[in-house]
Amino acid sequence: MNIKLEYKTFMITLSKWIVIGVLIGGIVGSITAALLDLNDYLGEVREKDSWLVYFLPLGGLIIGYIYMKYGKKEDNDAAKGNNLIIDAIHDKATVLRRMGPIVYLGTFITVIFGGSTGREAAAIQMGGSISEAVNRFFKSNIFDKNVVLMTGISAGFGAAFGAPITGAVFGMEMTAIGKLKYEAVVPCLIASFVGHYISEEIWSVKHEEFTIQNIPNASxxxxxxxxxxxxxxxxxxxxxxxxxxxxxxxxxxxxxxxxxxxxxxxxxxxxxxxxxxxxxxxxxxxxxxxxxxxxxxxxxxxxxxxxxxxxxxxxxxxxxxxxxxxxxxxxxxxxxxxxxxxxxxxxxxxxxxxxxxxxxxxxxxxxxxxxxxxxxxxxxxxxxxxxxxxxxxxGHHGLWPSQTIFEPKSRLYNIPKAETIGTVEKKKK
Missing domain, CATH: 1.10.3080.10 (Clc chloride channel)
Incomplete structure (x- = not known):
C-alpha cells in the first residue's frame, strides 16, 4: 500500500513539474523572442544614429520615474533586479508580477539611447514575474514556490542565449554558492528546452555564433x-x-x-x-x-x-x-x-x-x-x-550581492555559511 501511495505521489509531482515547465517555458520563450528581436532592432537604430546617446539622460529620468512610481511594493523593489528573485527564492522577498514589463521597458530605453548593457536580465526577470504569476494561480506552497522561480530563470536564460542545457543548470546554480537544488532539475530542464525551442524554432530567433579557429594541443x-x-x-x-x-x-x-x-x-x-x-x-x-x-x-x-x-x-x-x-x-x-x-x-x-x-x-x-x-x-x-x-x-564577489554562500569556495577564505556576497563585501570594508 505504501509503495503504491509513493508511486502515485511521485507521478502526480512529476506531472505537475512537467506541466509547469512547459507552461513557463512556452510563455517565457515567446516573450524572450520578442525581447531579442526588438533589442536587435533598437541596437541597429542606435548604431545608425549615434546622436541618440545625447538623449540618454532623458531616458534615465524616464526609467527612474517608472521604477520609483511602479517598481516598489512594501519592502520589495523591482530595481533590485535579479537580486530580488534570488531573495524571493530564499524567502526574503516577493517577486513583483509587474517586474517583467518594467525591466523590458527599461532595457529598451537603455539600449536605444546607448547605455552599455546586455539582455539576459530582462529575460530572467520576466521569467521570475511569470513564475510568480504561476505560483499564485496554482497557490504553490513555500517549497514549490522556490522551484517554480528557478524554473522561470532557466526558461529566460535558455531562450536568451540559445543554450538550453546551460539554462537548466543556471536556474539552479545562480541562487547560492556551493549548492545545487536538484529537486528543480525536471521543471528547469523542461522550461529551458521549451523556451529555447519556442524562441528559435517557432519565432525564428537567431543567436550569435562564435568560432574558435584553433585549439592548442594538450600538455x-x-x-x-x-x-x-x-x-x-x-x-x-x-x-x-x-x-x-x-x-x-x-x-x-x-x-x-x-x-x-x-x-x-x-x-x-x-x-x-x-x-x-x-x-x-x-x-x-x-x-x-x-x-x-x-x-x-x-x-x-x-x-x-x-x-x-x-x-x-x-x-x-x-x-x-x-x-x-x-x-x-x-x-x-x-x-x-x-x-x-x-x-x-x-x-x-x-x-x-x-x-x-x-x-x-x-x-x-x-x-x-x-x-x-x-x-x-x-x-x-x-x-x-x-x-x-x-x-x-x-573569491566571494559577484554580480548579485544577494547570492547566498551555502558553502565557501575554499576553507582558506574563512567565510561563514549562510552569508551573502553583499554582507561579505561589506565586512571586508
Missing part, C-alpha cells in the same frame, strides 16, 4: 598557461563587480536613493565618456566588437573601456543584463593577451569570454556547459579548468 605547460590566464580573467570579473557595486552604493548615498536623479546623472556621465573615447563602440551591447575579437585585433584597452561604461550604466540606475558585457570584457582582454601569450587569438577570446562570466556569476558548471553549447566539445578540458579556476580565484 602540462598548456594547462598551466590556461590556469594563469584564467586567474587574470577572474580578477577582471572582480574588478568589474567591485566598481559596479561601488558606483551604485555611492550614487544611492549621494542622491538618497532617488532613482531619477541617479539615472539622469549616469546618462550624462555616459555621454561624457563617449565624447572622451571618441567612439560609440562601447555603447549598447557591443556585439560587433565581441565577434571581431575572435577574428582580428581589437583596441588593446577595449575591455577596460567596456568595464567602465557598463559599471557606470548599471551602477547609476539603468537596467539590462551583465552577461554580454562580461563576454565582451573577457573576449577583448583575451584578444589583447594574445599579443603577449603564444596562443591562438580566438581560443583566448573564447576562454576569456567564458571564464569572466564564470567568475562574475559564480556559476562554474553553467559557464562550462555554455562553452560546450557555444563552441562544441573541442578543447572542453581547457574550458573546464578555466571555469573552476576563475570561480575559485574570484
Amino acid at each position: 602540462i605547460s598548456m594547462f598551466l598557461t590556461v590556469i594563469f590566464v584564467s586567474v587574470i580573467f577572474s580578477l577582471l570579473s572582480v574588478l568589474y563587480c567591485q566598481l559596479r557595486h561601488g558606483i551604485q552604493n555611492f550614487s544611492e548615498k549621494v542622491t538618497k536613493k532617488n532613482h531619477m536623479i541617479r539615472a539622469f546623472i549616469g546618462g550624462i556621465l555616459i555621454v561624457v565618456l563617449s565624447l572622451i573615447v571618441g567612439s560609440d563602440d562601447y555603447n549598447g551591447r557591443g556585439l560587433e566588437m565581441l565577434e571581431q575579437s575572435f577574428e582580428e585585433e581589437v583596441p588593446p584597452f577595449a575591455f577596460l573601456a567596456k568595464l567602465v561604461f557598463t559599471a557606470v550604466t548599471l551602477g547609476m540606475g539603468f537596467v539590462g543584463g551583465e552577461a554580454i558585457p562580461l563576454f565582451f570584457m573577457g573576449a577583448t582582454l583575451g584578444n589583447t593577451l594574445s599579443t603577449f601569450i603564444d596562443l591562438p587569438m580566438s581560443f583566448l577570446a573564447g576562454l576569456g569570454m567564458i571564464a569572466a562570466f564564470a567568475g562574475g556569476a559564480n556559476t562554474p558548471i553553467a559557464a562550462f556547459l555554455l562553452s560546450v553549447e557555444m563552441f562544441g566539445d573541442k578543447g572542453m578540458e581547457y574550458f573546464f579548468i578555466a571555469c573552476l579556476t576563475s570561480y575559485i580565484f574570484s
